[in-house]
Amino acid sequence: MKSRKKKNLRGSKKGQRGKFELRFYAGYKGEEIPRAVVIGSREFVIDEIATRERVLDKKSGKTFEVFKCRMEGKPVVIKVHESGEWEISFPNED
Numbered sequence: 001m002k003s004r005k006k007k008n009l010r011g012s013k014k015g016q017r018g019k020f021e022l023r024f025y026a027g028y029k030g031e032e033i034p035r036a037v038v039i040g041s042r043e044f045v046i047d048e049i050a051t052r053e054r055v056l057d058k059k060s061g062k063t064f065e066v067f068k069c070r071m072e073g074k075p076v077v078i079k080v081h082e083s084g085e086w087e088i089s090f091p092n093e094d
C-alpha cells in the first residue's frame with residue numbers, strides 16, 4: 001500500500017503571515033467560497049469546488065468548513081476555521 005503524503009500551507013485571513021493568501025468570493029454574507037490561492041506573486045485559481053461541508057471537531061467543540069477542490073487540475077483540500085485561520089492540503093494523486 002502506498003502512503004499518501006500531503007503538503008500543507010497555513011495562514012489567516014487577517015494579518016497574513018508569509019506570502020500565502022486565500023481569496024474568497026465575497027457575496028452578500030461576506031467571505032464564503034474560496035476562489036484563489038496566492039503564493040508569493042502567483043495566483044492559482046480554484047477551478048471547481050467538488051464538495052463543501054461544515055465539520056464539528058468533537059474534541060475542541062470548534063467548527064470549520066472543508067472544501068474539496070481542484071486547482072490547475074490537481075486536488076486541493078481547504079479547511080477554514082471560524083477564527084479566520086485556514087489550512088490548505090495538496091494530497092498526492094495515485
